[in-house]
Amino acid sequence: MKEKKITDKIISPDSFFIEKMQMSEIREVADILTDAFETNPAYSIIFDKANNPKDGLLWLFKANLFLLNRRQILKNVIKEKHSKSLIGTYTLIPPMGAKKTITDHLQIGLPQFILKFGFHTLYKMLGLDSYNKKILDESMKTAKY
Numbered sequence: 001m002k003e004k005k006i007t008d009k010i011i012s013p014d015s016f017f018i019e020k021m022q023m024s025e026i027r028e029v030a031d032i033l034t035d036a037f038e039t040n041p042a043y044s045i046i047f048d049k050a051n052n053p054k055d056g057l058l059w060l061f062k063a064n065l066f067l068l069n070r071r072q073i074l075k076n077v078i079k080e081k082h083s084k085s086l087i088g089t090y091t092l093i094p095p096m097g098a099k100k101t102i103t104d105h106l107q108i109g110l111p112q113f114i115l116k117f118g119f120h121t122l123y124k125m126l127g128l129d130s131y132n133k134k135i136l137d138e139s140m141k142t143a144k145y
Contacts, residue, residue, distance in 0.1 A: 016087065021065075021075040029077060029089050030061035037061075046124045047117070056117055060125065063108035067100050068093070070107075 021029060034057045037043050046060075047053035068074050068091060078088035114122055 015082070016078055016080055018076050018078050020073040021069065021077045021089070023069065023073075025077060025086070026062055026065045026069075028086055029075065030058055030065055032086060032089060033061040034058045042128060046121060046128060056121070059109075059113060059117075063110075063113075066108055067104055070104065 034054060037057060038054060043057055043060075044053060047056035065075060074093055075089060075091045077086050078090075079086055110122075
């Protein structure tokens with residue numbers, strides 16, 4: 001495998017390792033995802049500047065990480081070998097997805113989210129989620145992936 005330059009570091013295949021995320025790493029992974037997606041226009045549609053978009057994104061990623069990984073760890077993390085610093089992440093979701101229950105939504109603090117960000121923000125978030133699923137379904141030619 002060829003070495004790639006990432007920011008100011010050279011990352012070669014023998015300088016990192018991949019492992020299953022630990023539930024104790026949810027905040028760290030959510031911080032990385034928040035930083036990566038903070039300037040993504042899709043997320044700026046959900047969280048306007050008055051709602052503190054960074055706080056909203058952090059909540060969204062922490063909640064998503066919990067929901068996806070609560071029964072089976074689906075998230076993988078990429079760490080540097082020498083420092084064990086987290087440098088990346090990806091998720092492999094099984095064909096039938098990760099089913100959620102009402103109890104799961106209560107555990108992530110959905111009522112507190114609504115109190116802090118409002119129903120309109122929740123509506124926009126659910127709309128973007130539906131749109132993303134539709135695009136993925138169309139591109140994969142199936143709803144099972």
